Amino acid sequence: MTVTLKDVATLAGVSVKTVSNVVNGYAFVKPENRRRVEEALAATGYRPNVGARNLRRGRTGFLALMVPELSIPYFGELAGLVITAAQKRGWSVLIEQTQGTRSRERETLFSLGPHLVDGALVHPEALEAADFPSPGEIPLVMLGEHAVDVPIDHVAIDNVLAAQTAVSHLASLGRTRIAAIGRNPARGTSSQRLAGYRSGLSAAGLSYSDELVAPAEKWHRSVGAAAMRSLLALPSPPDAVFCFNDLLAIGALRAVAELGLRVPEDVAIVGFDNNEESAFSLPSLTTIAPDKMALAEAAIDLVHRRITGEKTLPAQDIQTPFALEIRESTRG
C-alpha cells in the first residue's frame, strides 16, 4: 500500500503543506511540527519519489563535482562544504576524481550532460581551453586557480596575490634566501603560485634563483620532504620556504626536523590551503587560508542562478577572500 503525504499529515496532525515542506527540505517549519512530521514519516514508511519530482521540474537533482583526489585534505574539506551548500538547494552531489591529469579531466567533462546532472563544479589542473565543451549544455563552474581562457563561470581566490603575500611575509622576517616547493609546468595552479612567488621576491628586492625552486609533480607530503632535503643540501641552503600547498609544507617540516634543524629559527615555512591539520602540526603551520565556505557557496549560487534563468548573463569571475594565517612555523 502506498503511503501518501495526506496519510502522514493526518498522523502528524499537521497540514499536507507542512509535510511537503519537511519532505522538500525547506527551512521554514516550526521545530515541533518538523519533529511530529519526521516521526509520522518514520512510522508510516513514506518515501518521496525524488525521481518523479525532479522529472516534473525538468531536473535530475544531481550536481557533479570534479576534483583531483578526495584524499587530499583540501579537496575533502571543499567537497564537504560543496555537498552541504548543494543540499540546501535540494541537490545531491556526484563526485568524480581525475588525479589532475588532462586525459581524465577531459573524459569527465565529456561524460557530463543534461541527462545526468543539472550542473557541474570542476576543479581542473591540466585542462586546456580546447577541452571545454560548447557552452549551453549544462551550467559549468570552474573552481580554483587553474587559468583556462574560456567564457564560463569561475570562482577562486586571487592566487598570485596570495602567493605574493606569503613571500612578502617571509621577507618581512628578514629572510633573504626564500625557496619555493611545488613547481609543475603541467598544472595551472603551480604557474600562478610561481608568478606570485616571483613578484613577492621582486617586491622585497630579492633576486630570483632557479636553484631555489624545487619541482613537485604530486603535491603530497612525501614529495615536500624530498624537495626540502634537496634544498637543504645546496651549498647555500634557503632560510625560508614557501610551499605551494600545506601537504608539501608538512613534508618540509618533517625533513627539517629529521636533519636536526629548527623551524622557524633555521628555516621558516609557509604553506597554502589552511588544511585543518596545519593548526596542529608541531610547529603549527603559517599558511594562506582561502575562505573555502565562501568558495563553495559562491559556486553553488552560480549554478543555481544559471538554472533558474540567468542563462544569458556573461560569464562571471568571482574572487573569494583569503587570509594569511600566521602560526609557529614563521612566528616561532
Next chain:
Amino acid sequence: MTVTLKDVATLAGVSVKTVSNVVNGYAFVKPENRRRVEEALAATGYRPNVGARNLRRGRTGFLALMVPELSIPYFGELAGLVITAAQKRGWSVLIEQTQGTRSRERETLFSLGPHLVDGALVHPEALEAADFPSPGEIPLVMLGEHAVDVPIDHVAIDNVLAAQTAVSHLASLGRTRIAAIGRNPARGTSSQRLAGYRSGLSAAGLSYSDELVAPAEKWHRSVGAAAMRSLLALPSPPDAVFCFNDLLAIGALRAVAELGLRVPEDVAIVGFDNNEESAFSLPSLTTIAPDKMALAEAAIDLVHRRITGEKTLPAQDIQTPFALEIRESTRG
C-alpha cells in the same frame, strides 16, 4: 547533427565494437586503439547517452555513500577509494554527509530508493536497528564498526581486536597507566573500541579505571588536545594513551608538547585509522591501519553481487584486515 558510434569508428579507423568498448570503460582495448578512439571522440564531440544506457539496463548508474563528514581524513580517503572502485563497475557515487547524528542518518537512509540509486554504502555512527528500511528495496552495505543487529551486508575490520592490539602494544612497552580518549556512548564505534581497550588492559593484568577514560563527542583534533590536557592534570597522570582515532591522537601529541613533555618518553600515544598525516607528524604516530582499499573493494563487490542476481544470499559479514603500524610515538 547527432554523432554516432559509427562516425567515431570511421574517423578512428577501428570497429564500432572498439569504440563501444572505450566509451563503456572496458579495460581490454589496445592502448593505440584507445588513443585513436579518444581523439576521434574529442574531434567529433560524441557523447554517450548514459541515462538511456542505464534505463536499458534497469539501473540508475549511481551508488550512494553515506559518511559522517568528508573533512575527516579517514572518510576523505575512504570515499576516494570507494569512488575509484565504483567507477571500475560503471557507477558514479553520490556522497551524503550525516555528521554522525541519528536523525540525519535516518533521513539519508530514508531518502535512498531504487528511483535514485542502485545501491548504497552506509557508514552509520548512531543508527539503531529500527531505523533500517525493510530489506529488498536496494542493496545496502554497512561499513565500519557501528554494531547494528540487522540482516544486511557488513564490511569492517575486527574492531575490538584492533583496539586490544593497540593497548597490548602499549602494555608491552612497560606502560601501566594506559588512558583512552574517545568515549561516546552514542557512537557504536566508540563502544567497540572501548571494549577492546578493556580487554587489552585485562590481558596485560592492568586494572580498568574510569578516570583514565576521556570522553569525546566529536573525534576532532581540538577535542583530543583538550582531553589530553585533562588527563595530564590528574594527580596520577597516564604514561600512555590509546586514542580512538588519529585526529584525537594528533591533538593529544600537540597537548603533550605544549606542556613541555615528551612523546613517547613521558607519554606514549597510539591512534587509529592510519590517516596519511600520521606518517608525517612529529613524532610520527603509531596507529591501527585498516586496509581501506580492501574495505572499499569488498563493499563495492557486495553491491555488485546483489545487483547481478545474488539477492537471496544471506547477509554477509566480511572482515577486512588491519595492521598495527609502529612509529615514533611509541618506538621513540
